[in-house]
Amino acid sequence: MSxxxxxxxxxxxxxxxxxxxxxxxxxxxxxxDLQNVRLQFAALQRVAGSQAGAIVEQVRVRLAAAEASLxxxxxxxxxxxxxxxxxxxxxxxxxTSDHLDAADQELLELELAPDNPQLVNGLLRRFHTIKGxxxxxxxxxxxxxxxxxxxxxxxxxDGQSRMSAEAADLxxxxxxxxxxxxxxxxxxxxxxxxxxxxxxxxxxxxxxxxAADEVLEAAAPADSEQAATExxxxxxxxxxxxxxxxxxxxxxxxxxxxxxxxxxxGQLVVAQALAQHHAGxxxxxxxxxxxxxxxxxxxxxxxIQSHAMSMRMxxxxxxxxRTARTVRxxxxxxxxxxxxxxxxxxxxxxxxLIESLxxxxxxxxxxxxxxxxxxxxERDRAGKPAVATLTLRAAQRAGRVQIEIEDxxxxxxxxxxxxxxxxxxxxxxGDNPSEPELLDLLFEPGLSTAERITxxxxxxxxxxxxxxxxxxxxxTVRATTRSGNGTCLTLSLPLTLALLDGLIVNVAGRRxxxxxxxxxxxxxxTAGMLRRTAVGxxxxxxxxxxxxxxxxxxxxxxxxxxxxxxxxxLIVSEGSGRRFCLAVDEILGKQELAVKALSGPxxxxxxxxxxxxxGDGGVGLILDIEALYEESPILEISSDSR
Amino acid sequence: xxxxxxxxxxQTRRFxxxxxxxxxxxxxxxxxxxxxxxxxxxxxxxxxxxxxxxMKMPVMDGEELIKAIRNDPALRSLPALVVSADADPQSVAxxxxxxxxxxxxxxxxxxxxxxxxxxxxxxxx
Numbered sequence: 001m002s003x004x005x006x007x008x009x010x011x012x013x014x015x016x017x018x019x020x021x022x023x024x025x026x027x028x029x030x031x032x033d034l035q036n037v038r039l040q041f042a043a044l045q046r047v048a049g050s051q052a053g054a055i056v057e058q059v060r061v062r063l064a065a066a067e068a069s070l071x072x073x074x075x076x077x078x079x080x081x082x083x084x085x086x087x088x089x090x091x092x093x094x095x096t097s098d099h100l101d102a103a104d105q106e107l108l109e110l111e112l113a114p115d116n117p118q119l120v121n122g123l124l125r126r127f128h129t130i131k132g133x134x135x136x137x138x139x140x141x142x143x144x145x146x147x148x149x150x151x152x153x154x155x156x157x158d159g160q161s162r163m164s165a166e167a168a169d170l171x172x173x174x175x176x177x178x179x180x181x182x183x184x185x186x187x188x189x190x191x192x193x194x195x196x197x198x199x200x201x202x203x204x205x206x207x208x209x210x211a212a213d214e215v216l217e218a219a220a221p222a223d224s225e226q227a228a229t230e231x232x233x234x235x236x237x238x239x240x241x242x243x244x245x246x247x248x249x250x251x252x253x254x255x256x257x258x259x260x261x262x263x264x265x266g267q268l269v270v271a272q273a274l275a276q277h278h279a280g281x282x283x284x285x286x287x288x289x290x291x292x293x294x295x296x297x298x299x300x301x302x303x304i305q306s307h308a309m310s311m312r313m314x315x316x317x318x319x320x321x322r323t324a325r326t327v328r329x330x331x332x333x334x335x336x337x338x339x340x341x342x343x344x345x346x347x348x349x350x351x352x353l354i355e356s357l358x359x360x361x362x363x364x365x366x367x368x369x370x371x372x373x374x375x376x377x378e379r380d381r382a383g384k385p386a387v388a389t390l391t392l393r394a395a396q397r398a399g400r401v402q403i404e405i406e407d408x409x410x411x412x413x414x415x416x417x418x419x420x421x422x423x424x425x426x427x428x429x430g431d432n433p434s435e436p437e438l439l440d441l442l443f444e445p446g447l448s449t450a451e452r453i454t455x456x457x458x459x460x461x462x463x464x465x466x467x468x469x470x471x472x473x474x475x476t477v478r479a480t481t482r483s484g485n486g487t488c489l490t491l492s493l494p495l496t497l498a499l500l501d502g503l504i505v506n507v508a509g510r511r512x513x514x515x516x517x518x519x520x521x522x523x524x525x526t527a528g529m530l531r532r533t534a535v536g537x538x539x540x541x542x543x544x545x546x547x548x549x550x551x552x553x554x555x556x557x558x559x560x561x562x563x564x565x566x567x568x569x570l571i572v573s574e575g576s577g578r579r580f581c582l583a584v585d586e587i588l589g590k591q592e593l594a595v596k597a598l599s600g601p602x603x604x605x606x607x608x609x610x611x612x613x614x615g616d617g618g619v620g621l622i623l624d625i626e627a628l629y630e631e632s633p634i635l636e637i638s639s640d641s642r
Numbered sequence: 643x644x645x646x647x648x649x650x651x652x653q654t655r656r657f658x659x660x661x662x663x664x665x666x667x668x669x670x671x672x673x674x675x676x677x678x679x680x681x682x683x684x685x686x687x688x689x690x691x692x693x694x695x696x697m698k699m700p701v702m703d704g705e706e707l708i709k710a711i712r713n714d715p716a717l718r719s720l721p722a723l724v725v726s727a728d729a730d731p732q733s734v735a736x737x738x739x740x741x742x743x744x745x746x747x748x749x750x751x752x753x754x755x756x757x758x759x760x761x762x763x764x765x766x767x
Contacts, residue, residue, distance in 0.1 A: 015738055022761075032754045040745055043734035082657060095653040128698065129651045132727045135749035136657045 016044050016055045023062035034066055083137045083195055090189065092133050093182050094252060096142075099126040100182070104175050105321045107168055108328055112339065114156070114163035124153045130178070141199045142181055148207035149174050155211055165332065170203075170210055172325070177203055258311055262498065265308035266594035270613045272301040277616060309496055310348070316401065317345025319354050320392045323361050327390055330369040337376065337387040338369060344394040349401050350496040356473050357403075357493075360466040364405050364489055365390065367463065372409030372487050382484065384408065401495055406488040412481040414438050420447050439479040443467040471575065471626060473497065474517050500595050502612060504620055505571070505584040507552045508561040511620040513593060513612050514582065518625040520572040522587060530566050538565050540581045542572060550628055551583045555607060575626035582628070595622065643759060644671040644689060648681040648707065649696040649725070654748075658694060658725065658755075665756030678702025682710055685717055691763050695742075697726040697733060705737065712741045721762040725750075 019037055023029075029037065041059055082088040103126050110119045131146035149171060155161040181197040188195050276294060284291045324340040331338040373388040380386060393404040414435060421427040421441045433441075441447055445464040470477045475493035494500075494517070502513035503522075523529075523542065530549065531539050538549035549570070553561020562568060565583035573582055593612035609624035645662060647655045655674045662669050673688055675681035677699045685693065693711070697704035704724060711717045724737045727748040734745045743762040746755060 011741055032751055043731040043738060046731060047735045047739055091653055132654055132748050
């Protein structure tokens with residue numbers, strides 16, 4: 001402090017004098033003010049130097065008197081002025097949740113690259129901010145936990161300790177606890193309950209102990225050499241993948257309002273199409289102005305529709321981040337080393353799809369980590385790197401998004417699938433399925449090739465559930481494998497559930513929409529293609545394959561519908577890996593349609609998933625292909641007779 | 643009173659602004675800056691009565707900002723209130739030595755902020 005000099009000490013004396021005057025002037029100070037004075041005094045004392053001795057003493061005496069006069073006063077009321085303001089609390093939840101999402105990812109990166117100071121500093125700032133904000137709202141539990149995390153991270157920054165797997169477990173558990181507290185706050189706000197978010201006190205204690213305990217890191221010295229080499233490799237990838245700091249200008253809008261806007265945009269498209277339809281007969285030469293305006297309206301409508309749709313979209317990277325966390329936790333539990341690489345996380349996909357994909361993703365990566373990826377010794381024997389790689393890749397192709405989940409594990413043993421399928425009657429002696437057909441059997445209920453059953457996966461449920469979920473999102477899933485070198489699951493999904501490419505068909509004057517993704521082909525039946533079974537069901541033979549026939553007219557009991565499928569068209573459809581034919585009168589066209597879910601007073605109709613607004617303003621029912629197959633009583637008979 | 647809040651966290655700035663509005667002090671204008679550099683640019687363009695400064699900020703932190711204010715003849719007499727969540731007496735002392743008019747520890751109540759605001763604008767630096 002010697003560099004302070006005379007001129008620097010002068011303001012110190014002034015400030016001390018000011019404190020003394022203030023203590024004199026104000027007879028009874030509020031506890032918060034007193035604390036403030038105490039802090040300033042403590043600070044000033046350190047730099048006061050010998051010349052200010054007298055004034056230091058004066059302040060000390062007055063401060064003691066002020067403190068004495070406060071004794072017996074009730075403790076200060078909590079400063080919950082902001083906590084009573086709903087908007088402030090909601091802002092806090094959003095802000096904190098954003099920090100937590102980012103922190104989750106950064107902690108995983110830090111575990112791989114424990115010596116990256118930027119990561120440590122970034123995390124420090126996040127928890128410092130959370131602590132500060134929680135303080136203003138008087139959410140003590142959140143503030144204390146964030147403060148404890150900050151203390152532990154400070155040790156990393158100062159080089160007194162280093163991020164370890166144990167520390168990562170602890171800090172990630174804290175992030176989870178804070179996430180839970182945010183959810184609780186949100187629920188309490190919605191329900192109008194008193195706000196008192198809590199976090200497990202035991203967790204906070206553990207973090208504080210870790211921050212005080214220097215031996216936390218030394219827990220696993222045995223593999224430090226390996227850890228060191230791993231770190232070098234990992235930090236390179238971490239740096240390569242990490243995007244630069246970006247400050248997107250975002251506006252938070254209530255989801256309901258957005259849905260309304262998107263719905264209106266969809267209706268606008270239909271209204272515009274209707275107007276266009278009616279104006280179709282006008283001659284451009286007679287109404288040049290009108291036709292020009294109509295064209296402009298058309299362009300604007302298309303633009304509004306596409307912008308409205310883009311608002312529903314979110315980068316698939318959000319799902320990848322969540323999955324990376326799942327992989328990390330699973331790998332820890334199974335004592336395997338797995339690094340996650342992501343490619344194409346910026347591809348955008350419907351928000352609701354991201355939600356629907358979360359569970360299937362967990363199933364898939366569980367399978368990868370539990371069964372696909374070998375223990376380190378086995379990898380070593382096979383000459384593979386000890387750290388396995390799980391790659392998550394997304395790319396947009398032809399209006400759909402293709403997602404790949406690939407591991408570099410042992411691959412799938414096709415012979416085991418064949419044996420399991422034979423045992424469960426999914427295959428019969430003499431069947432000679434191709435490799436893709438065998439791999440498709442993986443998604444059949446009850447088929448599991450796992451040799452042992454663990455608590456992670458392998459109870460024979462999983463992949464069939466994955467396929468059901470993906471198909472309910474109008475997606476497909478298939479597996480490819482290279483023996484000894486890994487497995488890849490490829491998911492193909494629509495970019496949005498709000499639009500649908502549909503085939504519009506006519507059945508006795510009523511229009512239905514068959515989703516194009518579940519249609520293989522349409523056929524005009526030739527003589528002998530259709531046969532009637534003894535129980536009255538129809539069977540079609542298409543290029544040597546026998547398929548049950550669902551007559552839509554009969555299925556929906558449409559009056560006047562033709563009973564004979566030979567007079568109409570057959571649409572070869574596929575759902576849950578099974579093929580069957582839909583018999584319809586004719587195909588009216590192919591169109592991109594805006595989908596509206598069936599809701600409100602409308603009952604759920606078996607075999608119908610939702611409705612679509614057609615180009616002429618009419619409505620078409622969208623067929624639920626899988627349900628048509630599953631729920632058709634005729635098919636049960638026909639599949640028995642197969 | 644015309645105040646400037648300097649903090650790198652936007653949400654914190656909004657919270658401080660709301661607290662200032664609840665403090666009983668009439669806030670005629672409230673400016674915000676995310677770091678010291680932005681704050682200096684703003685101070686040179688706008689008329690401000692008091693500046694509230696966070697210590698930890700990127701680009702130009704609180705300490706550098708106070709130094710810059712004291713070294714600028716046009717800003718020399720502007721009262722600066724240090725606002726921080728870390729009551730490290732040494733840094734508080736350093737800030738006061740540099741010429742900060744006061745220190746408030748985050749979080750603070752509207753009452754406390756109101757009293758500190760009134761106090762620092764009435765005391766010549």
